[in-house]
Amino acid sequence: MKLRGLYAITDSQLLEGRLLPYVEAALKGGAKLLQYRDKSTDEARRLREAEVLRELCNRYGAALIINDDAELAARLGVGLHLGQSDGSLSVARALLGRQAIIGGTCHAQLELAEAAAKEGASYVAFGRFFNSNTKPGAPSADVALLDASKGRINLPIVAIGGVTLDNAPALIAHGASMVAVIHGLFAADSAADVERRAHAFSALFNPG
Numbered sequence: 001m002k003l004r005g006l007y008a009i010t011d012s013q014l015l016e017g018r019l020l021p022y023v024e025a026a027l028k029g030g031a032k033l034l035q036y037r038d039k040s041t042d043e044a045r046r047l048r049e050a051e052v053l054r055e056l057c058n059r060y061g062a063a064l065i066i067n068d069d070a071e072l073a074a075r076l077g078v079g080l081h082l083g084q085s086d087g088s089l090s091v092a093r094a095l096l097g098r099q100a101i102i103g104g105t106c107h108a109q110l111e112l113a114e115a116a117a118k119e120g121a122s123y124v125a126f127g128r129f130f131n132s133n134t135k136p137g138a139p140s141a142d143v144a145l146l147d148a149s150k151g152r153i154n155l156p157i158v159a160i161g162g163v164t165l166d167n168a169p170a171l172i173a174h175g176a177s178m179v180a181v182i183h184g185l186f187a188a189d190s191a192a193d194v195e196r197r198a199h200a201f202s203a204l205f206n207p208g
């Protein structure tokens with residue numbers, strides 16, 4: 001799958017009681033990747049929800065990515081996103097196989113992105129680019145980092161952190177292949193609004 005477009009990420013608090021309709025709306029709106037990001041320790045619920053999300057993603061031609069949990073990703077045969085303290089990308093690659101989509105958080109450091117590429121990552125994520133409701137304390141990044149990545153990082157670059165419909169065009173113009181979004185997509189009053197936002201994000205990647 002070409003890693004370009006909207007990367008939707010779930011948030012358990014924000015989507016409580018509306019996970020499935022809001023995710024389906026994001027997928028209808030063209031999200032290419034969906035990350036299941038759930039920080040709870042309720043293994044049974046996590047497995048149940050992730051299975052349903054995998055089915056939804058299959059229906060809409062998107063790929064499911066599990067945050068943090070390589071075992072769950074392996075069990076479901078889906079992708080994985082790892083942060084700097086979530087375990088080794090190369091071990092995850094060995095576990096999940098060559099075809100799996102595996103991403104790594106690289107904050108604002110090209111060196112981390114180069115290391116992630118060597119370890120077999122499918123994409124690297126830089127951020128946070130803007131003020132984030134979800135993760136206000138994440139290290140900050142700016143678009144100069146995207147410029148500096150050109151010719152140095154030969155993987156799709158995901159931009160994350162406070163991304164909205166207003167600020168996403170600058171990230172894409174500076175070379176982001178995907179924008180990863182929680183609040184700017186899912187902090188909406190209705191599933192119809194999520195779908196409208198997802199369409200609008202997706203359209204930024206296919207101008208004209």
Ligand SMILES: Cc1ncc(COP(=O)(O)OP(=O)(O)O)c(N)n1
Pocket residue numbers: 007035037067068081082083084085086103104105125126158160180
């Ligand atoms: C696409 C994407 N980029 C960055 C992150 C952040 O990962 P991490 O630093 O491990 O923080 P948590 O999300 O686990 O709190 C991400 N999840 N997805």
Ligand SMILES: Cc1nc(C(=O)O)sc1CCOP(=O)(O)O
Pocket residue numbers: 105107126127128129131132133134135138139160161162163180181182183184
């Ligand atoms: C999960 C996460 N990781 C970040 C990083 O910079 O690595 S920023 C972030 C939160 C993204 O949510 P929102 O779109 O609501 O800002």
Ligand SMILES: [Mg+2]
Pocket residue numbers: 067068081082083086
């Ligand atoms: Mg993590």
